[in-house]
Amino acid sequence: MAAILNVRATVRRYALPQAFAAELVRLLDDHVNEIHSRTRVSRSVLSVKTQERRTTALCSAFVELRKGGFALESPWSLREKHVKWLVALWVKQEQSGGTIENKLTYLRALSQWIGKPALVLTLGNYVDRVEHGLKRSYVATADKSWSANDIDAAAKIAEIAQTCPYVAVQLKLQVAFGLRVEESFLLRPLEAVRSPQTLGVRHGTKGGLAREVPLEAKVGVLEEAARLSNGTTGSTVPADRSLKQWRDWYYYVLDKHGVTKAGLGVTSHGLRHEYLQLLYEKVSGVPAPIKGSDARAERDSHDEAMRRVVAAAGHTRKTKANAYLSVFGLKERLERQRRQPPTRAEVEKALLDAAGNKSRAAEALGISRQALYRLLAAS
Template structure:
């Protein structure tokens, strides 16, 4: 049976009126675990974590509306003007495009439960992404792997093992098989191994319910270490005396203690997944990933094959998703070009008779980059 969030406990932590709280709880009780996604391929209910994120985002939006002077007597009174106001508020306080998109996704689910299909649009319906700096890039510009940031994964994980062997083994699973953090928590090392085909079946904690298999190759030792720490009740490496949420908090505490943060050593545990997928690309393409900036390119067929392998190993559905881990040769070439000086920009504008598009083309940069250089002058 699917786990369902205690929505009452969450909703009552917000300053909503009794009527709004009661009607929202009725909606959530019926729908909180239901899937609302065009890309999800599994019929599995949402995880407790996602359910809680959904409830908190909806409650916070209703609180913001009340603070903004909109005294909604019921969630059913939600109108387009309220969504427009919320987006403008979020844009004004410089929230990222991704954050706003996520909030709109949660509100779109709420609208769907109330049969208001066209109530919530996309971010593009409310704001100009370029003008407001909300363009979301899905192409890596910097290498987030531990290797690229001077962190030896083997040595650092061994160091972490002295503090918490379970955290260390979960990091080893991420490094060995490209698992997401949640996948490494929930993997059942004994049950997930397909010995016949030498594959690891990743089915728990996956994004969008996309199960996948990953070659085990010569990495049985990692799985054996994880199996020794497996919880006898659940089969995962999360200890029996902690909930998943409690374990997640402990996990991040251990990482911070050992400097595995952006402000510490400049890496996060997700960087291990980047490193694994870059290695997959190199294995099949015969050259390092574009983000490594080595300058070497494979032929088109090998590149396409390597991209397919990366996407399969990552558990994504579209080839372009690989770019988030390995970048593209075009993006890295553009980044390698020196930034034009303001004098060069002015000279290019003068030569182009003030035509910014022509000046940007002559400088080898985008028009948006030209505007940023002019604004900074």
């Protein structure tokens, strides 16, 4: 049976009126674990972690509304004006586009539960994402791998092992197999090897999508993990800790050893980036685009490397690989963006050279055709 979050305990942490909180608890009890998607139908349920994120996001939104002067009597009272006000608040607070979109997703699920499916729109319906710097990008612009930040992963993990061997072995699993953090927590080393060639990743995956990753010659890491595995669950989360307690401890240990953006400039997620970048290079024969090399793979080799990276990462769309690898030509694109917009004289010359063809003129200027139109309109 799928796990259901104790929503009552979570809602209780927020300063919401008793009657309002009771209504919200009833809604969450009925729906909190349901998948909400406009593009797919699934009988799966959300993980407890995602249920908790959904619950806390909704509670926080209602608390913000009350502080803003909106005394909603129940969650059923949510209106379009409330959503618009929240988006304006989040933009003013300089929250990222991705963060705001996630919050809108949770509100959209709630609107479905209360019979108002068209109530919550996408971020672009409320603000100009480009103007406010909220355009979400799935293309990496900075290399998050540890090697790119001059961190010796083996040495740092050995140092962490002196504090906690469990955290260290989970980091080793991330290095060896490109696992997400929670996947490294919940991997059951004694069960995961299904064949001599692959490792089955089944627990803690995003969206519940199981996958197989190449085992290669990395059995030693699994043997070490097996020696530390919990006799009850089979994972490397110690028996005396809940998953939440372990997550808190894991990040405490990393912070203690400087493995944070504010410390060494890296997180443990950077180990996953490193694994996938190396996989791309192994298959294609050239470094990943994020490495800044001028070498480019042949089309067939590039396509096969992207396919392998997406499969190993546990994604379904090819474009998701760009979040780890970036794209060729990124350096030139960023340089164009940093440049001052072309002057009126430069625009006129480009149009003259292109015999009035706006697409060719825009390409020569290194801008989009839409940007060219904006410059012409502003002149």
